[in-house]
Amino acid sequence: MTKRIFRSIFYVSLLLIVSFSLVLLAFLSEYTENAQQKSMYLEITYLQQGLEMQGISYLEQLPKSQQRLTWIGADGTVLFDSVADVNQMENHLQREEVQEALQSGTGESTRISKTLAEKTDNVAVRLQDGSVMRISQTTWSAGSILLSMMQPFAVLFALALVLAGVLAGKTSKNITKPLENVDLEYPEQAEVYDELSPFLRRIAVQKKMIAKQVREQQQRQKEFYAITTNMQEGLLVLDTKGDVLSCNQAALQILGVTEETKKEKVYVWNRSEPFRDCIQQALDGKHSETMLEQKGKVYKMLANPVLEDMLVAGVVVLLFDHTEKADGERLRREFTANVSHELKTPLTSISGFAEIIKNGMVQPQDIPHFANNIYTEAQKLISMIQDIIQLSKLDETADTMQMQSVDLAEIVETVCNRIQEPANKQNISLDLHIEQAWIQGVPSILEEMVYNLCDNAIRYNKKGGSVTIIIQQTETEVKLFVKDTGIGIPLEEQDRIFERFYRVNRSRSKDIDGTGLGLSIVKHGVKLHHATILVESETEKGTQFCITFPKKKENDAISNLCN
Numbered sequence: 246m247t248k249r250i251f252r253s254i255f256y257v258s259l260l261l262i263v264s265f266s267l268v269l270l271a272f273l274s275e276y277t278e279n280a281q282q283k284s285m286y287l288e289i290t291y292l293q294q295g296l297e298m299q300g301i302s303y304l305e306q307l308p309k310s311q312q313r314l315t316w317i318g319a320d321g322t323v324l325f326d327s328v329a330d331v332n333q334m335e336n337h338l339q340r341e342e343v344q345e346a347l348q349s350g351t352g353e354s355t356r357i358s359k360t361l362a363e364k365t366d367n368v369a370v371r372l373q374d375g376s377v378m379r380i381s382q383t384t385w386s387a388g389s390i391l392l393s394m395m396q397p398f399a400v401l402f403a404l405a406l407v408l409a410g411v412l413a414g415k416t417s418k419n420i421t422k423p424l425e426n427v428d429l430e431y432p433e434q435a436e437v438y439d440e441l442s443p444f445l446r447r448i449a450v451q452k453k454m455i456a457k458q459v460r461e462q463q464q465r466q467k468e469f470y471a472i473t474t475n476m477q478e479g480l481l482v483l484d485t486k487g488d489v490l491s492c493n494q495a496a497l498q499i500l501g502v503t504e505e506t507k508k509e510k511v512y513v514w515n516r517s518e519p520f521r522d523c524i525q526q527a528l529d530g531k532h533s534e535t536m537l538e539q540k541g542k543v544y545k546m547l548a549n550p551v552l553e554d555m556l557v558a559g560v561v562v563l564l565f566d567h568t569e570k571a572d573g574e575r576l577r578r579e580f581t582a583n584v585s586h587e588l589k590t591p592l593t594s595i596s597g598f599a600e601i602i603k604n605g606m607v608q609p610q611d612i613p614h615f616a617n618n619i620y621t622e623a624q625k626l627i628s629m630i631q632d633i634i635q636l637s638k639l640d641e642t643a644d645t646m647q648m649q650s651v652d653l654a655e656i657v658e659t660v661c662n663r664i665q666e667p668a669n670k671q672n673i674s675l676d677l678h679i680e681q682a683w684i685q686g687v688p689s690i691l692e693e694m695v696y697n698l699c700d701n702a703i704r705y706n707k708k709g710g711s712v713t714i715i716i717q718q719t720e721t722e723v724k725l726f727v728k729d730t731g732i733g734i735p736l737e738e739q740d741r742i743f744e745r746f747y748r749v750n751r752s753r754s755k756d757i758d759g760t761g762l763g764l765s766i767v768k769h770g771v772k773l774h775h776a777t778i779l780v781e782s783e784t785e786k787g788t789q790f791c792i793t794f795p796k797k798k799e800n801d802a803i804s805n806l807c808n
């Protein structure tokens with residue numbers, strides 16, 4: 246901008262200087278010419294008077310001057326000339342100024358030399374005797390004056406150039422300086438030309454608007470980042486070419502993306518066909534779903550097209566951890582198969598015994614024995630069905646069960662009352678080291694859990710053995726130990742005892758009745774109460790189960806007691 250202003254001012258000032266000089270020159274030359282002509286007329290008037298009074302002697306005694314004097318007779322013959330020999334001179338009758346003077350009394354003419362270097366002005370007057378007196382003055386022509394003044398002109402022009410340059414530079418700087426000093430951070434505070442004030446005010450308003458929009462944008466970005474970062478689910482946003490526009494940490498972890506592969510296309514992140522197809526379908530504008538297996542886990546993948554003006558502008562992919570659900574489905578399938586199998590065994594026995602009795606193949610004195618067998622198998626069936634119902638309840642309604650403050654010691658006492666008789670039968674002693682311990686729980690489930698552990702401790706015990714139940718508590722935890730001196734569980738089996746229908750070494754425990762569901766119920770209960778369970782066991786020495794519950798806060802316990 247400064248350059249443009251500089252150029253404009255420079256050219257204008259140069260044009261002004263040059264035109265002013267030319268006009269001045271023209272005016273000066275006009276003025277000098279007029280002054281010269283006036284002096285020539287004045288002089289010729291004096292000459293005319295002298296000549297008419299004294300004759301040719303007047304002319305002859307005049308000193309030599311720059312002006313040429315010529316006296317021409319009425320017929321054009323040259324009678325006197327201050328410069329040339331009259332005899333050598335041609336007739337002057339046809340000269341322009343002579344003709345004019347003869348006709349009107351005065352005449353004048355200007356003649357330019359052949360070289361254009363000189364100009365001769367002639368002024369002529371008619372005398373009383375009809376002759377003509379003429380004065381001629383030769384001066385430089387305007388061209389030659391200009392030519393001769395070329396050098397000073399060049400110097401003047403150069404000076405004018407410099408002057409115009411300096412002036413233009415200063416003026417343009419003065420004009421642009423206030424603009425350069427405008428602080429765009431605070432445009433409304435700038436002191437510039439009044440004409441610019443509305444413009445600067447508008448900049449200030451727009452600046453505020455932009456700052457607000459940027460803040461909002463940053464806030465939205467922060468929120469989006471916070472949400473996606475804390476999401477357990479993997480999130481990917483892809484463009485139409487399958488390039489990743491955005492993704493959260495969970496997605497990178499699920500797909501096992503490293504820093505190197507991060508820059509690659511999404512298809513490189515997972516080369517499996519279901520992954521590709523799922524994305525491709527979304528790019529074709531359709532919602533698609535698939536299952537992905539990654540590092541032993543199962544993920545549900547959902548891909549949705551992002552539409553803009555009915556065209557696919559990208560794809561949003563979500564990855565959910567589906568392992569638990571998939572495992573659950575698998576377990577349910579296995580459970581159904583196991584239930585059918587486990588129910589079939591006692592039912593077959595019952596049906597067999599009943600058939601023998603029906604066919605009259607049993608002696609009357611043996612009937613009570615067979616009836617007892619049928620009763621025992623039916624009891625097995627009942628207890629298995631009860632366990633299955635209990636497990637189903639835990640599966641289906643765990644989320645909706647109402648937790649309340651429960652004193653674990655009370656639960657243990659209730660259970661001990663239930664198992665006292667079977668313990669007595671086996672000559673097993675019950676040792677209790679318990680104290681009041683409040684936890685959050687579902688009383689019926691807790692009782693079932695403690696009962697299953699104590700029942701196992703008696704059933705898998707040896708005659709004359711013992712079962713010890715301990716409650717220990719810290720600031721944050723309540724621990725329940727159920728210890729026995731029984732047959733123990735081999736180390737390699739300890740991981741599996743919580744599986745549904747799993748029974749250790751069936752041949753070894755075939756004499757001990759059981760459904761293989763007791764510890765599964767315990768495990769579910771543990772999960773429901775946000776607790777953990779540990780087993781320590783040594784074959785032929787005994788087993789210890791320890792459940793660690795998170796402790797209910799003191800305040801809650803007190804308020805509970807007051808209630």
Ligand code: ADP
Binds near residue numbers: 750758759763788
């Ligand atoms: P069950 O109805 O067969 O007792 P559980 O689920 O309660 O089913 O137990 C699973 C298996 O774990 C049992 O069959 C048994 O072999 C073993 N087990 C459980 N508790 C004990 C224990 N206290 N001592 C030895 N073995 C045990």
